[in-house]
Amino acid sequence: MESGDGLVVRVRPFRGELSAAQVLALCGLARRYGSGTLDLTSRANLQIRGVTAEDHPVLLEALGALELIDADPGVEGHRNILVASDWRPGDLTDRLYGALLPTLPALPDLPEKMGFALDTGAAACLREGSADFRFELDTEGGLILRADGADAGRAVTEGTAIQALHEMAEWFIDTGGREAGRMARHLRKASLPDAWQQAAPRATAPATLPGGAILGAAFGAIDADALEALMRQTGATALRPMIGRLFRLRGGVEPRAADVFVQDAGDPRLSxxxxxxxxxxxxxxxxxxxxxxxxxxxxxxxxxxxxxxxxxxxxxxxxxxxxxxxxxxxxxxxxxxxxxxxxxxxxxxxxxxxxxx
Missing domain, CATH: 3.30.413.10 (Sulfite Reductase Hemoprotein, domain 1)
Known part of the structure; x- marks a missing residue:
């Protein structure tokens, strides 16, 4: 994307996670090809700022070597997936991601900005994140698919979830949703089938920073040198970007207090x-x-x-x-x-x- 200080190159971490090696390499790429700053986006992605047009192809090659870009353009172009940051290997969130990713090219040709949320962790935490198709849990703990902008969703099972997503995506296109561009805007004029609005999602958990493993980035900007120092100091094995300009460290020791990262959920620089x-x-x-x-x-x-x-x-x-x-x-x-x-x-x-x- 074009910006005032050059190209902005977005990195969408697979399963919402970067290994320590990927984080350190990304910091190096931000210094070498960009301004030395990483942006934490509203969709829990990272962006390298200040990239020149000449360096752009080389940077993409480097990101590909780090396995941060999908080899299938049909997947990469629509891989806007928000993931609950507390997922564990083999849990529901992980399994849904594994089912969703390969089906992206088979979905109708949705507008590029449309995205998906897997809000199936221990607590509902992605309601404020940008997504159009939301897999959530209802008030009884059952899985639902909810269209963004609707108050309630459609009860599904893990086995029927992807088929239900196909049906909702086809309904969006068939009813003129492409002109609206996003699900919530489309629902202002179009009505979902009643059967897709029967199960209320569970309440959103309050925003907190529960312990030193979750930190914030003021204005969403992360200095590459500071992030590299943090990863080395803590010995964290992975980093998971979150919405709200937050990120979670996995493994290692609790980080020491540092002014460079936000440690108060109420800090106005996060909003x-x-x-x-x-x-x-x-x-x-x-x-x-x-x-x-x-x-x-x-x-x-x-x-x-x-x-x-x-x-x-x-x-x-x-x-x-x-x-x-x-x-x-x-x-x-x-x-x-x-x-x-x-x-x-x-x-x-x-x-x-x-x-x-």
Whole structure:
């Protein structure tokens, strides 16, 4: 994907997990071919920023050698799968992933942004993650398939789950879902069959950071040097990216307290949006993340601080959006970075204690 600081190359970990060797190699690739920063995305993927067009083919070869890209383009192009991060080998989540992955090329030609969630771990934790087809557990512990945007789902068994997914995907295409692009948008105009809305999903578990094995990345940005140091210090055997800008370490010792990673689930930097800004992006004329850190502590969110009007970090509405322009900021209320601002030409100093925009 094109961004202001070069290409952004997304890495989708298989089964939502990277081995320690893959993590260390990815850190090296981020330094060699990118800006030295990895993004943790809303879909629990990782991205290498700042890649040049010339380096892109070489980087893809390296990712392929690390077994981070599926050899089948039909699988790779639709491998948007959110996985409960507490899965264990052979459990329901693991088995569903093993059944889903090879069936992706056989599904109808869905829009590329559509995705799947396997929210079948010990507690429901993926409700806020971006997905269109959701395998979940109902209030009695039974397996269901729920269309995103519907309050209830269809009771299935492990043996019928994939066939039910095919039927839902075909219904989406046959009823004009491609024009909507996403399931929840489509359901605003189309009605699911009643039989697919009979089982209520279990309640979502509260967001916590239960112990040092789960850490957060402020603004979703992970410094490759810091991540490499963390992996070596803990001796972790694997890393599992999570939604909410969190990641789980598997194995090893508990990490020592470090300011570079977030250890408080209530830290506003986990929900505030800010691009790298100047001087890291040539499109930006303002610094972003230091200001976003200060404002996030005093402003109710969502807050978005963008280095330019492209709004790469959050190209959608926010309660408060600050857009960089010629070294100053324009203020947009309840809008997107490109919307008409209510105030213009604000200096960074004037925004330090902004409380009532």
């Amino acid at each position: 505030t949006h800010a691009c790298p800004g100047a001087p890291f992006c040539p499109q930006a004329t303002v610094e972003t993340r230091a200001l976003a850190t200060r404002l996030a502590a005093i402003l109710p969110g969502p807050l978005h601080v963008s280095g330019c009007a492209k709004g790469c970090a959050h190209p959608r509405l926010a309660r408060v959006t600050l857009t960089g322009r010629d070294g100053r900021f324009d203020l947009v209320k309840n809008g997107a970075p490109w919307d008409t601002p209510s105030r213009t030409g604000l200096s960074p100093e004037a925004l330090i204690d902004l409380k009532d925009p």
